[in-house]
Amino acid sequence: MKILELTLYTSNIEGQAEFYSQVLGLEIVKKSPKNVTFPIGNTLLHFELKKEATPYHFAINIPANKEVEALKWLKSKLSILKDDQDEIINFRAWNAKAIYFYDQDQNIVELIARKNLRNDSDQNFGPEHFLEISEIGVPTTDIEREFNTLRNVLDIAIYDGGLGNFCAIGDENGLFICIDRDHKKWYPTNDKAFASDFELVLQEKGKQYHVEFNNESLNAVSLNNPYTQKKR
Numbered sequence: 001m002k003i004l005e006l007t008l009y010t011s012n013i014e015g016q017a018e019f020y021s022q023v024l025g026l027e028i029v030k031k032s033p034k035n036v037t038f039p040i041g042n043t044l045l046h047f048e049l050k051k052e053a054t055p056y057h058f059a060i061n062i063p064a065n066k067e068v069e070a071l072k073w074l075k076s077k078l079s080i081l082k083d084d085q086d087e088i089i090n091f092r093a094w095n096a097k098a099i100y101f102y103d104q105d106q107n108i109v110e111l112i113a114r115k116n117l118r119n120d121s122d123q124n125f126g127p128e129h130f131l132e133i134s135e136i137g138v139p140t141t142d143i144e145r146e147f148n149t150l151r152n153v154l155d156i157a158i159y160d161g162g163l164g165n166f167c168a169i170g171d172e173n174g175l176f177i178c179i180d181r182d183h184k185k186w187y188p189t190n191d192k193a194f195a196s197d198f199e200l201v202l203q204e205k206g207k208q209y210h211v212e213f214n215n216e217s218l219n220a221v222s223l224n225n226p227y228t229q230k231k232r
Contacts, residue, residue, distance in 0.1 A: 001156060001174030003043050003133045004208070005201040006058070008107070009050035015104035016047050023077050025127040041131040054194035057177070057186050059098070059110035059135035062125075067097040067113040069125035074101060074111070081108065083188040093160065094172075100188055108186050110135065114172045134174055136200065138213060139181035139193035143167045146178050146218045150211075153220040154204050174202060176218075 010016050017036045020026045030037040034049040040060055062070055067088050074080060080087045081100035089098045091112075098112040112134065121129060140146050144163045150156055150170075159175055161167040167178040179186075181193040195216040201223070202209050208223040 001154075001170040002203045003136070003174045003200055004203055005044045005046065006133050006136060007046040007048055007199040008056055008058075009053040009197060010047045010105050011049070011051055011053045012104055013047060013049050019104045020045075024130075026130070040133050043133040045133060050197075053105065054196045055106045055108070055191065056196050056198065057108040057110070057135075057137035057193070058133055059112050059175075059177075061117070061119075061131040061134040061173070062111050062113050062129050063119050063121040063131070064113050064115045064117055065120040066125050066129055067099060067111075070111050070113070070129070071099050073125045074099060078102075081189055089188065096172075106191070108189060108191065117172055132173065134172065135168075135177050136175075136198060137186070137193065138176050138178040138218065139195050140178055140216060140218075141180065141182060142217075143178045143180060146176070149218045149220055150176060153222065154202075154209055154211075156204060174204075 013033065013036055017028060017031060020038050021028050026038040028036060029039060036047050038045045071087055078101050083089055091098060095115040096112050098110050100108055100110050103109055138146055147163060147167060147169055156170050159168040159170055165180045165184045169176040169178060179193055181195060185191060186193050197214050199212045202211060209220055210223055211218060211220045
């Protein structure tokens with residue numbers, strides 16, 4: 001599964017524009033007083049203005065061998081979110097290593113080097129090594145409902161977890177990270193998990209889909225179906 005576009009909401013367009021362009025070094029491809037867009041590798045990240053926006057968690061894939069370089073690069077620019085004293089988190093079950101930081105909205109942003117993808121790079125680390133957005137957090141009160149929506153429309157499976165408190169749905173290029181927001185908070189900060197609205201366009205098995213998280217539930221439609229395209 002590949003996330004082609006992700007739309008998040010912010011009450012601070014200017015702050016986010018400055019952070020992602022000046023701190024992380026990403027190109028601004030579109031900007032107005034109400035929105036700003038950046039390329040994150042193969043994904044377009046859109047921020048739209050909303051006064052009552054609440055924080056998110058999302059992750060960005062980086063090359064499988066670049067977590068140490070990425071940490072050094074980030075530490076020259078911002079503060080790292082730690083688990084106790086650990087700045088690089090080793091997810092052994094996923095064969096991956098991750099680094100976390102806040103953006104201007106207190107969104108928890110994760111850079112993750114997934115060893116199974118075997119996408120090593122021999123170039124010095126920089127913003128061009130942000131390969132794609134690979135995770136979006138879905139805080140919910142009904143993980144089974146969200147999984148059924150995704151399975152029925154996209155025919156994707158559980159990658160890890162179950163239908164209790166945590167469920168990662170998709171694959172290593174793209175995952176919906178569903179958590180029971182009444183019983184679980186975001187790692188590694190223990191921040192409250194808000195059911196923040198988002199939209200995305202993804203590709204799965206050669207087909208494109210529009211997925212929306214709104215009013216605390218997911219809705220998904222195929223963009224290859226002329227009827228659903230017309231409805232949108």
